[in-house]
Amino acid sequence: MTVESQELRFRTHREGEILDITDKTQTVIESSRMRNGVAVLFVPGSTGAITTIEYEPGLLADLTVALERLAPKDASYEHEKRWHDGNGHSHIRASIIGPDLSVPFRDKKLTLGTWQQIVFLELDVRPRDRTVIVQLVGE
Amino acid sequence: MTVESQELRFRTHREGEILDITDKTQTVIESSRMRNGVAVLFVPGSTGAITTIEYEPGLLADLTVALERLAPKDASYEHEKRWHDGNGHSHIRASIIGPDLSVPFRDKKLTLGTWQQIVFLELDVRPRDRTVIVQLVGE
């Protein structure tokens, strides 16, 4: 059993951007010494999140609507009253979706469905330089 | 440290079906060579989800109501406008609940609470043949 750690690094461009990071994650596995195990993805930061979705433009728009339902941008936030950075809703959405995702891999391949992609959600209100940790545990 | 991978396979019968997969998951651990570790459950597919709940009929009905609140079935979905498969809400619910669950096990036993079960949520609008990956990492 071994542990290998790599980082995905990218720049986001706007609030609500949804990035498909499946290929980058698959590449981490391919470049590792491991054949079978689990890829644990984690966002260090409290205004980004990771989940899976069928990555097509319709659903990306629908997810944006659903996030607005979870924590409306124009609601009143105590965070805003104290810090005035305009991203109270970003934090709340991130806490509900969650910063982590664990995906098994077998024979060096993520066990995703055919129409299922791993996505990073930029929930903050401004462009950010983002890092996602990919920790592999396996053999 | 080793990795073992098994699959749970079952057929669902209707949208909103909530299946208790606790016993099946416990059986995977019992049939493995491992004593302590983590069971990582993962749904390959973008219209199913995994979480835990106290598996009693009242809460199963309540969860269905809550999922409708998260992503109402009769809302307008861009996914529907493009693909016409009637399951835009299914995808969105699945992305919010999430496709993965990690449960520690010790002495070959899942560390669940007494009234806590692992459940698969069939969020799609039609019966499906489903697979859940159970990846064990441990020793």
Added chain:
Amino acid sequence: MTVESQELRFRTHREGEILDITDKTQTVIESSRMRNGVAVLFVPGSTGAITTIEYEPGLLADLTVALERLAPKDASYEHEKRWHDGNGHSHIRASIIGPDLSVPFRDKKLTLGTWQQIVFLELDVRPRDRTVIVQLVGE
């Protein structure tokens, strides 16, 4: 590769209490034999949840509002009709947020962001003695 298991134990005082368990989790890693791996946190029980948030009073209040939006306390719950323990909303909130969180660690340090803490959410309606399992897998 090894597995180590510890438990965080604490008493909660009221519904909606949000406890910062980052330091306790970091201490588990420091006291272990492991340098790199993943910390899997899990709540045995169906009315508690784990996520991350920037732990400041504004956001803690905002998260409480968002949980009320997810599953309002004064809505009608089938669970309540059967069991009369007043916590139908607690169960539903817990199932949506989820009982598990996986955080990578490197060089004996959690890979959290600077303003990101690990939190336990007491979603039940009364004080509880709580246990959170911290299962480390790594080397």
